[in-house]
Amino acid sequence: MALRLRDRVPIERLFEAEPGKEYVIAGWVDTVRVHGKLVFVVVRDRSGKIQVVAKKNVSEEAWKTARELTPESVVAVRGVLVESKAALGGREIQAREIVLLNKADPLPIDIHDHTKTVLAKRLDWRFLDLRNPRNQAIFLIEAEMARAAREWFNSNGFVEIFTSKIVGAATEGGAEVFSIVYFDKPAFLAQSPQLYKQLGVIAGFERVYEIGPAFRAEPHHTTRHLTEYTSVDLEMGFIDSYEDVMDAVEGVVRSMVEAAVSRYRRKIEEFFPDAVTKLPQRFPRITMREAYKLLEQAGVKVEWGEDLSSEAERKLGEIVEKEYGSPIVFVTEYPWNARPFYTMRKPDDPEWTLSFDLLFRGLEIATGGQREHRYEVLRKQIEEKGLNPRSFEWYLNMFRYGAPPHGGAGIGLERVVMQTLGLPNIREARLLPRDPERLVP
Numbered sequence: 001m002a003l004r005l006r007d008r009v010p011i012e013r014l015f016e017a018e019p020g021k022e023y024v025i026a027g028w029v030d031t032v033r034v035h036g037k038l039v040f041v042v043v044r045d046r047s048g049k050i051q052v053v054a055k056k057n058v059s060e061e062a063w064k065t066a067r068e069l070t071p072e073s074v075v076a077v078r079g080v081l082v083e084s085k086a087a088l089g090g091r092e093i094q095a096r097e098i099v100l101l102n103k104a105d106p107l108p109i110d111i112h113d114h115t116k117t118v119l120a121k122r123l124d125w126r127f128l129d130l131r132n133p134r135n136q137a138i139f140l141i142e143a144e145m146a147r148a149a150r151e152w153f154n155s156n157g158f159v160e161i162f163t164s165k166i167v168g169a170a171t172e173g174g175a176e177v178f179s180i181v182y183f184d185k186p187a188f189l190a191q192s193p194q195l196y197k198q199l200g201v202i203a204g205f206e207r208v209y210e211i212g213p214a215f216r217a218e219p220h221h222t223t224r225h226l227t228e229y230t231s232v233d234l235e236m237g238f239i240d241s242y243e244d245v246m247d248a249v250e251g252v253v254r255s256m257v258e259a260a261v262s263r264y265r266r267k268i269e270e271f272f273p274d275a276v277t278k279l280p281q282r283f284p285r286i287t288m289r290e291a292y293k294l295l296e297q298a299g300v301k302v303e304w305g306e307d308l309s310s311e312a313e314r315k316l317g318e319i320v321e322k323e324y325g326s327p328i329v330f331v332t333e334y335p336w337n338a339r340p341f342y343t344m345r346k347p348d349d350p351e352w353t354l355s356f357d358l359l360f361r362g363l364e365i366a367t368g369g370q371r372e373h374r375y376e377v378l379r380k381q382i383e384e385k386g387l388n389p390r391s392f393e394w395y396l397n398m399f400r401y402g403a404p405p406h407g408g409a410g411i412g413l414e415r416v417v418m419q420t421l422g423l424p425n426i427r428e429a430r431l432l433p434r435d436p437e438r439l440v441p
Contacts, residue, residue: 003078003097012047015089019081025050025093026076026101028131029069039066041098042088043077046136051084051092052077062095072104072111072131119425123433126441130431134271138429141260141268142417146211148259149232149411152252158207158234163196165189165213169391178217178227189215192410194342195395197235198371201406202398209234211413219436223425224310224363226414228434232256235408242344242354242370245407246330249358249366250283253328253411257420274422276327276361284320285330288352294319305351307338310363317362327419332356334369341385342378344370344407358411360419368409375399 007024014023027045037056042049054066062079069075079093109125110116111132122129130136153160167190170177178189192214200208214231234248261268261277268275286294288308295302300315302308308316308331320329333352336345344354355369372378378399382389389396414429427433432441 003076003099005076008076010047011043011045011050014050014081014093015048015091017081019083019091021081022078022096023081023093024076024078025052027074029071029073029075029104031071032066032069034067037063039063041066041069041075041077041095043075043093044131049088051087052079052095052098053092054095054098058094059096062098065098065100066095069098069100070104070106072107072128073100074102074104075100119427123427123438124441126432133267135428137264137267137271138417138421138423139431141264141421142413142429144260144263145256145416145420146230146232146413148255149211149252149413150209151259152255153209153234156207156248156251158209158236159200159205161193161196161200161205161208161210162212163190163193163210165215167195176217178215191216192231193233194340194408194410195392197233197408198342198395198403198406199398201235201237201408202403206237206404207235214410221436222310223427224415224418226426226430226433226435229415229430230413232411232413232416233408235406237404237406239370239405239407242332242356242368242407245368245370245409246283246285246332246356246358249368249409249411250330253358253360253366253416254279256416260420268421272421272423276420276422279328280324280326283328283330283358284324284326285332285356286320287333288331288335289333291316291331294323305335305337307334313359313364314362317359320359321361328358328360330356330358339369341381341387342371343381344372345381354407356409358409360416361422363415363419364412365415365419366409366411368407370405370407373399373403373405375403 008026009023027043030042030044033040039054041052054063056063076099078097079095084092180187210233292302334355339353346352357364358366417429418426
């Protein structure tokens, strides 16, 4: 049997395959141990690892090749699968042929133990860093969460849309936008698909969602901020209140976490001992004013009518965990001065809004609420926020021709992953993170 890559078998299948037969595998060299006329090579592909034994008296050519292998070189192996109590997983391949497809230079980082290399350097060598099974598992889990979110939306009557990321005006207002030159006009990278999600609802799709990039020009150097992240967005029409939106957010977040835990429980238990593997039957919901009181009782100074600081959010997470037995909580009725212009205010108390944040282990992972759908009110709120209504003329026009009561939310995918797994830094949950200093790789 000649070695052909088209005959390659994923390594994980060999532990259920019939021994005594020849198989072809291919992957990266994990480790090499030379013992005279024997060479032991552990080969790794995305499905697992297996030991390959090259014996001089079986195939001198394979033995010679094995002796010269370096860690992370790419190889293809043809050999016989045999039982072996001493081998990884109880089976090994006795090599008949080893083909070196690409020889690796000495490694610049330790890929076997992520704690031995600082994160900044790991990110410089991201393609190597991700060969570590723990680090790779993060993105398998992230992909599963995105798949589960999409499935939840599709099962609940939402239509997937794909909105522009080049916009003519800042979506949220403020200075946290990236300016770009769009031919001879000023433009910006979208902070969120918010205005376009509303367009989808008002256009008649009624329920829409998008999973895509969002950009925030925040000069933060923290473990929880990125300048580019993946936003899981939803918008839904004909709602009775923002409670309907919270129900949807709770449904999709629960689906994301439970799907990831169900599919990758073994990896989560192996690599992430601080992971959350079970969510409460119902997420607690407290108003912002209740949150202020809980924090004050715990000795945390807060400014009534202001947003919560990151420290206050962390402390509130601890309080809720203790008082409600839940790692996750909705905080509702945020103050108007901490919310964007399109947020609906409480009819009987306009200094507060029909909006919410979802905190997971003391970190905001989602923001949402009911939107203002009345043209004149919306126009006044734009002006009140110090924005020019002319910059939003196309947006305002939507509300002159039949806009139903609606609301929605944005969920940060990387933050959900980070908090579920208990990662110390959000950059670990982003394949190619961007922050104020990092533009490569």
